[in-house]
Amino acid sequence: MQRRIPAWPAALTAALLVAGGGCRAEAPATRPAPTEVTAGAPADRAHAHAHAHDLHDADGAVPRRGPDKPRAPVDVQLAHRPLGGGAYEVTLSATPGRDVTVLDLVLDGKVVAAGPTRAGQVRTLTARVELGDGRGKQLAGSAIVEVGPHRRRAAAVTWLGPAPAAAEPPLTIVRLPDGTEAAEVRP
Amino acid sequence: MSRPRFAGRAWPRVAAAIALALAGCGGDDDGGSGDPDAAACELPAEGRCAGNVVERCQDGVLVTEDCTTTQATCTATPGAGTFVCLDACAAAGVTEAGTCTGDSVRRCEVVGGVRTVITQACAPGQVCEQPDGQAATCAADACAGIGPLGRCDGDRLVRCSGGAPATTDCAAGGQVCGYADAATGYACVAPGAAFVVTGTVSYEDRPPLTSGALGALAPAVARGTEVAVVLDQGGTVLATAHTSDDGSYTLRYDAAPGAMVHVMVTARSTVALRPIRVNRTQTQVHAFGGPSFAATASAVQDLLVTEASGLAQAWNILDQAVAAMDLLRLELGLTPVQLTARWARGSNTGTYYSGGTIYMLGSNSDDDGYDDTVILHEIGHFVEDRLGRSDSPGGSHDGSPTDPNLAWSEGFATYFAMAVRRRPHYMDSNAGGGWGYDADTSVTAAPTGTTIGGDVSEDMVSEILWDVGDGGSGDDDPVTSATHVDVLRVGTTYLRTATLRAIGESGADLVDFLDGWFVGDGLGTCAGVRDIVTTRRRFPYDYAGPAGACP
Numbered sequence: 001m002q003r004r005i006p007a008w009p010a011a012l013t014a015a016l017l018v019a020g021g022g023c024r025a026e027a028p029a030t031r032p033a034p035t036e037v038t039a040g041a042p043a044d045r046a047h048a049h050a051h052a053h054d055l056h057d058a059d060g061a062v063p064r065r066g067p068d069k070p071r072a073p074v075d076v077q078l079a080h081r082p083l084g085g086g087a088y089e090v091t092l093s094a095t096p097g098r099d100v101t102v103l104d105l106v107l108d109g110k111v112v113a114a115g116p117t118r119a120g121q122v123r124t125l126t127a128r129v130e131l132g133d134g135r136g137k138q139l140a141g142s143a144i145v146e147v148g149p150h151r152r153r154a155a156a157v158t159w160l161g162p163a164p165a166a167a168e169p170p171l172t173i174v175r176l177p178d179g180t181e182a183a184e185v186r187p
Numbered sequence: 188m189s190r191p192r193f194a195g196r197a198w199p200r201v202a203a204a205i206a207l208a209l210a211g212c213g214g215d216d217d218g219g220s221g222d223p224d225a226a227a228c229e230l231p232a233e234g235r236c237a238g239n240v241v242e243r244c245q246d247g248v249l250v251t252e253d254c255t256t257t258q259a260t261c262t263a264t265p266g267a268g269t270f271v272c273l274d275a276c277a278a279a280g281v282t283e284a285g286t287c288t289g290d291s292v293r294r295c296e297v298v299g300g301v302r303t304v305i306t307q308a309c310a311p312g313q314v315c316e317q318p319d320g321q322a323a324t325c326a327a328d329a330c331a332g333i334g335p336l337g338r339c340d341g342d343r344l345v346r347c348s349g350g351a352p353a354t355t356d357c358a359a360g361g362q363v364c365g366y367a368d369a370a371t372g373y374a375c376v377a378p379g380a381a382f383v384v385t386g387t388v389s390y391e392d393r394p395p396l397t398s399g400a401l402g403a404l405a406p407a408v409a410r411g412t413e414v415a416v417v418l419d420q421g422g423t424v425l426a427t428a429h430t431s432d433d434g435s436y437t438l439r440y441d442a443a444p445g446a447m448v449h450v451m452v453t454a455r456s457t458v459a460l461r462p463i464r465v466n467r468t469q470t471q472v473h474a475f476g477g478p479s480f481a482a483t484a485s486a487v488q489d490l491l492v493t494e495a496s497g498l499a500q501a502w503n504i505l506d507q508a509v510a511a512m513d514l515l516r517l518e519l520g521l522t523p524v525q526l527t528a529r530w531a532r533g534s535n536t537g538t539y540y541s542g543g544t545i546y547m548l549g550s551n552s553d554d555d556g557y558d559d560t561v562i563l564h565e566i567g568h569f570v571e572d573r574l575g576r577s578d579s580p581g582g583s584h585d586g587s588p589t590d591p592n593l594a595w596s597e598g599f600a601t602y603f604a605m606a607v608r609r610r611p612h613y614m615d616s617n618a619g620g621g622w623g624y625d626a627d628t629s630v631t632a633a634p635t636g637t638t639i640g641g642d643v644s645e646d647m648v649s650e651i652l653w654d655v656g657d658g659g660s661g662d663d664d665p666v667t668s669a670t671h672v673d674v675l676r677v678g679t680t681y682l683r684t685a686t687l688r689a690i691g692e693s694g695a696d697l698v699d700f701l702d703g704w705f706v707g708d709g710l711g712t713c714a715g716v717r718d719i720v721t722t723r724r725r726f727p728y729d730y731a732g733p734a735g736a737c738p
Contacts, residue, residue, distance in 0.1 A: 066568055066581060069538040069561055069615070070597060070645065072622065073585035098587055106619055138551065142619025147586035148631040148646055153399070155619030157552040169497055174422045174451060174474060176415070182453045182474035183467045184417075185496050 072152035073097040074143045080158055086131040088160050094123045094143035102146040106153075108139060129160060136161035233738075234270040236261035239301065241270050258302045263710065263738030270738070275711070276302045279668065285323035287315035289518045291670045292323045296660060304668035306658035311609050316350065334410060334432030335460050336372025339364035339385070344375050365439045366428035369458045373428075373437065380426070380439035382482050387434040388412060388452050390492035390502035393557040395614040399621025401557050404494060408434040409502050411456045411463075411509045414490075416440045419447040419479050429458055442482040450477045450488045454501040456509070460516055462525040463508040465501045469529075473501040497532045500556020504528045504547060507562040511607050515570065518672045519679060524573050526566065530556050540568035553617040560604040560613045560623075567603030571596060575678040578694030588634050588642035591696035598648020598697075599678060602626070602656075606671035611653050626653040627663065633726045639698055640691030647724055648697055654719045655704065655712075664723075665715035669708065677703040688732060702732035713737035 073096060080090040092107045096117050103114040105125040114123040123143075131137055142155035174182045234243030239261050241252040254261045254272035262273045276282070276295035281304050285294025291308045292315050298305070309315055309325035317323040330347035332338075337346035342358040357364045357375035365383075367374040392407035410432040416425040425448065426440035442448055454473040455464035467473050475492045492499050508526055515521045527544040534549035538561060545565035547555045555561045571577040579596035588594075601613050611627035624646070631647040654664040656674035681703030682695050691698045701720065705713070713730065717737065720726050730737035 065537075066540040067579060067584060067593065067597065069555070069564060070601065070613075071583065071585045073587060097583075097585065138618075140552070140618035142617070144622070148644055149629045150586065150624040150631070150646060151622055152586060153617065153619050153622040155552050155617040155621075157618045172422065172476075173471070174415075174417055174424065176413075176453065176472075177424055177427060178457070180455075180464075181471045182451065183471040184451055184474035184476045185498055186449070186476035186478075187493065187496050 072145055072154040074145045074154050076143045076154045076156045078141045078156040078158040080160060086134055088129045090127045090129050090139060092125045092141035096145055100145045104144040107141040131161045136163055236270055241272055255300045258297055260301050274302055275304050279304050287317050287323050288670055289672045290314050292325060305660055306668050306670050308609055332433035336429055336431060338431030338435050339373050339437040344373055365437055381441050382484060383439045384486045384488050385437045386488040388430050388490045389434050391494045391499040392503055395559055397612050397623050399614045399616055399623035401616045410434060411461050412505060413453045413455050415451045416448050417451045429456060446482045447479045448482050449479045450490060452490055454505050460523060461509055461512045462523055463505060465504045465528045467531050473498050501530055503557055504530055504562050507559050511563060511566045514607050519675060521574055526569055540565045558615050561615050563604030563607050564600045567600030576682045576695050584645055586644055586646050588644050591643060591692040592694045594643045594645045594648055595696040597645035601649040602652035605653055606675055626650045630723055632724045639727050639729060651720055665718050666712050677707055681706055701728050705732055705734035710737055
């Protein structure tokens with residue numbers, strides 16, 4: 001279902017809670033439940049050598065899924081738990097898929113350099129976020145790692161507070177002259 | 188004005204120039220200087236280059252020839268490998284006035300005291316033009332906004348002919364300007380339909396920034412998109428057309444006078460030159476409808492596909508696909524084949540290519556609908572699959588050294604995106620902002636000690652391809668004479684048809700591209716390619732492919 005995302009409340013306040021003055025190198029003791037989709041690379045790298053001449057199965061019946069787009073070699077997850085009074089503790093977890101010399105965690109406008117991190121090692125950043133007006137808010141977190149001379153970033157989002165009502169626009173199916181169905185949206 | 192396309196490289200001229208250069212190589216009157224006091228000459232029989240000076244043995248005596256004195260370049264002849272002073276411009280048949288090669292200007296310039304072939308790609312929106320007897324230059328595309336279907340300005344038909352607009356007054360022949368069909372486009376037609384509606388179609392775009400983040404909303408022309416008049420009651424389609432490249436359309440239709448109708452634009456093109464559809468589901472194409480109006484003799488309806496409608500990204504995907512199709516058709520001379528794209532707001536099944544379809548993320552954390560280079564990257568895989576060759580084993584890839592076939596496929600796809608946009612940037616936005624890099628200025632080296640079949644980064648591949656294909660006076664690498672079309676053509680010709688050399692990793696990879704590059708371009712760029720590939724990036728290509736050994 002499509003979900004319409006309202007603008008962020010301007011009066012939100014956030015407090016970073018970074019364990020030990022920096023990122024924690026382990027998962028939080030009481031792990032909050034993840035609430036939404038994440039984006040990042042899997043920790044392991046498939047390295048199959050079964051070369052196909054194209055991207056189809058041998059029988060040509062079902063196309064084989066090609067590789068995903070270029071990714072950042074870090075898996076990112078966001079989780080949160082309510083603290084009461086419209087406040088939430090939000091935890092960003094970043095797990096590089098390979099050893100990296102640069103790992104920056106970004107959450108609610110704050111950037112923390114976690115530094116060199118081994119593959120599979122979890123780095124976390126926790127923030128306290130308050131919903132001043134009681135409305136829901138989408139929060140994004142991300143992790144940046146170095147890839148050769150470049151930087152790549154993976155991101156995740158979570159929704160804090162009341163979810164907005166689903167507002168999928170009404171669709172009308174119009175049949176085109178060649179028989180194709182057009183899913184028409186009319187504002 | 189002429190606008191030549193498909194101009195090939197002129198290797199016969201190279202052979203002639205080399206013959207002339209070799210003819211001047213014998214005897215003491217060749218401009219060289221012998222040193223009678225030198226020890227017995229121990230150079231290879233073919234001689235060698237010492238900087239830009241030819242050194243060779245003649246009757247056991249060292250003879251040198253400073254090529255700079257004639258603005259020539261010390262180089263090896265293809266095949267024989269004899270070192271001579273060669274006028275690179277004469278060898279390529281390139282003059283100071285230059286010539287058009289696709290949408291690039293190829294001219295001769297003196298760089299560092301040496302006559303050098305410089306190829307300058309025209310900026311987006313420009314084409315290479317060369318009026319009779321004049322120098323080749325990049326100029327605004329006079330046909331921009333027209334496209335392959337033409338357009339109507341009232342009852343005047345505007346088509347692109349020979350690189351310039353040509354206008355026909357349909358009314359003078361008792362006709363009107365209208366849309367004939369997907370094969371013809373706009374034409375002078377008989378005045379049959381009772382009503383006409385005209386207007387423009389645009390969509391809200393968020394242009395990618397080089398950081399990877401997206402820019403502010405800005406309207407963009409929806410070119411080549413199907414547009415229809417739909418009867419409100421019952422949803423019957425009364426007429427269809429496609430927008431011209433300026434987004435304009437003209438639709439003539441019949442209906443009961445006063446009947447309520449609306450204009451609907453669909454995210455597809457059924458034109459054979461641009462066979463593209465952007466679907467919401469496997470079978471349903473995205474469509475956006477305008478307000479209702481009463482059928483009347485003449486109406487104007489401008490449509491803006493808004494982001495708020497949840498559909499704007501579909502038209503951005505269509506627009507990227509149009510750009511890619513036009514490059515394949517106009518620059519590479521290929522026949523377009525059907526491309527399907529799948530995107531929907533909320534889609535979180537990944538961004539990837541499979542079986543003629545590109546799938547794009549539309550999730551809150553990562554929506555690729557505005558990510559032009561990500562869209563074109565996936566179209567690059569489509570090009571490999573349908574018009575070239577791919578031996579990618581699949582799997583995850585993140586820029587780290589990986590399987591050579593996978594690195595080649597991904598690096599080529601990223602480079603394809605850059606070549607279509609004529610910009611060296613890859614950008615991928617996400618909820619955290621995104622990331623991007625510049626393939627022209629960055630250097631990703633192969634791992635220390637890697638072998639010719641060893642794992643490499645896809646970023647290294649895309650950087651190499653960009654450096655080989657770019658050019659111009661300010662180029663920061665030594666290959667200045669090639670174009671991106673030359674690079675792409677290796678993928679759609681050599682890699683598609685050749686029996687690949689059994690070296691390194693089996694299947695198409697960077698080694699096979701380099702083999703194909705020298706087969707298509709000759710050995711004239713050996714030194715430049717070696718600088719880009721091996722000196723800067725440590726990739727141990729052997730420079731001994733089917734085109735012969737580089738000196």
